[in-house]
Amino acid sequence: MFTWLLTAALALAPATTDTPPQPAELLQPPSPEQVLAIPDDLRAVLHARVVVQGGASDQQRLEHLVRFMFDPDGLGMIYQHDGNYTVAEAWRTRKANCLTFTLLTIALAREAGIDAYGQEIARTLSWYSEGDTLYFSNHVNTGIRVNQHRLSIDVASDSVLAGEPPKRISDDRLLAIYYSNRAASLLAENKLAEAGAYMAAALRMDDGYASAWNNVGVLSLRQGRPDEAERHFLKALEVDRLHDGALMNLASLYAGRGDRRKEAEFRTRIERARQRNPFHYFMLAMDDEKRGNYEDAAVHYRRAIKLYDGEHRFHYGLARAYLHLGSFQKAGEALRRAQAVAGRNMGERYQAKLDQLRHKGL
Template sequence: MTLPLKVLSLVAGLSLAFNSSATPVHSVEGNRYAIDQSKLLELSAEIKTELENNIKNIRKPGERAVALHQLMFGPDGWQIRYDFDANLSAQQAWQLRRGNCLSLALLYVASARYVGLKAQFQRVQTPAQWEQRSDYYLVPGHVNVAVSTHRQRIYIEFLGTFYDFEVDPSQGRRISDKQAFADYYNNIAMALMDQKKWPQARSTMQTAIELEPDSDMYWSNLGVLEKFSGNSQAAEKAYRTALKINKRNYSALTNLYVLLSEQQRKQEAKEISNKVQKYSRKNPFRLAKLAGKALVNEQYDVALSSIKKAIKLRPEHAEFHYLQARIYYRSGAATQGFDALQRAAKLAEGQDKQRYEQKVAALAPSF
């Protein structure tokens, strides 16, 4: 018997593609960047006292695991909340009452072990969720926690509010503390890269690689870091190292293709172009970009085909429907364009929603 617990969601490792980066890191006073790995699972005396008073004396391990979950996230407990950008240690997550999925896992594992539970980190396979930033794409990863007792295995899940799909928490791959720590340093390095703090980012990324040298994801991310910092030679070496470890790392392959193309190494780029194009077809933002280019060139059939594929992958993304509306209008299909514009207005938020609704109101009398 297993007892999956649905809680929150966030990022574990960040797999990056197309000249990628990551989100800024929240920091604690006096600890602006990565902290020593020996402190990632450290708990204060205050936390330990609360665990002793509320959790430690519960006799049955399964009930103890559930009670810990309720203490962390329940309305009568610590009320820890999900924060996509918060790459924190266990202590910091408790102190700031927030964390991403890795931070939440660190806090749960540290607390669980203190109260006598056997808790381990898991990396969980999830469908690719491309997240667009200003000039790159980010593919979040995910971790959860498995608690083993003599009668059952309980999965502590931190997924639900960020993603729009379900996962089977039992399908996670157990990872060591060292591998979880490597994910933490990878996240911090990517955040530092986003802030253009190149020496700190490079040093932190090297720490992640030292902890898990056979991770193609980390090598690919190092390549992105080197490319952004202007070191193309080191970037190429990192991408190729990633591909030696895993020839199907399409993030590394795509970034290598971009690098070779920029350097006018046409023959080398051509040799991998088919694989890159196949991968790009799975990226809705890439498809939308192709649709936009086709629209500019008045290739309406190509534009519609591309944007429809993007919408199929990310139907909730309002900008895709707005682009579809523009394509329909330009091609003379005004009714379909108005329908697409209405969908965009319904899905949009903030200023985009107001802008789309104004367009709908202006066009409505014609339909």
């Protein structure tokens, strides 16, 4: 029912002409207070279903909140990949992506007296393309602190491949992601003036957010200002020297200029970044599997695991490769490791696979 879409870092994008100026009232993004504001009717339902029924216990109120968020007789939210909405818009439309779901959860949790905050996973295996634009993604979810315990509420825990654990972020960063997401959507619609207003709002909230600088650079390209775009892409790399979108955009920009030296420099940096990226080796391993090259697949899965041991899909992929190679003992060890780092649901699935191996006497 729920899934995710993350903050977009627009990569390669062709220059286009600007659209006619939009009415002034359309250029104003909602204020931070308006983004997180809870409508009165939603507040009333929340207090009846969560605060009153949960009572004085933080743990019980959290359990009621989770049911309220997920159950069909609660909010009944529906996933929409471009659902970058305010809390009020999410309540009205019952649609959200991962960012909007995080904003909604934080706002409602705080109203219910629960300590809630945003968390970001800066590098995930996620991208998609629309037309001539490639979108790279990161992921956000909600962190909760109850009785000295820290928990996460994530609508995409089974579908996001993360190369690092989530990190707590400020409300300013979370709102910067919201404004940057909206800017990316508007840019895709060629509403450049409105996109610019949202990008400016993102940088006002957090000028240390690399994806916002990268998106501003894409906007400058769309407006025919490549020198300005170059400065913005370089600024993104000052903030995050491994930012995929900025590296790719600069390589493309220099290629378009015919500057082969700088193009080669940034393509080298891209390749070096890939060598430090476990997802690069994960993708290579999956390609090896498709071709039936299980020896190379095992090598690439092991390299991915060396860079990041905490992703159960890496270990499961290694187990598959070992099974095809006839290394059943190693396959069992890889499956046990996959089970150890997976959540409860996936762990049970891996246990079933281990039982199958044992039943076969392997």
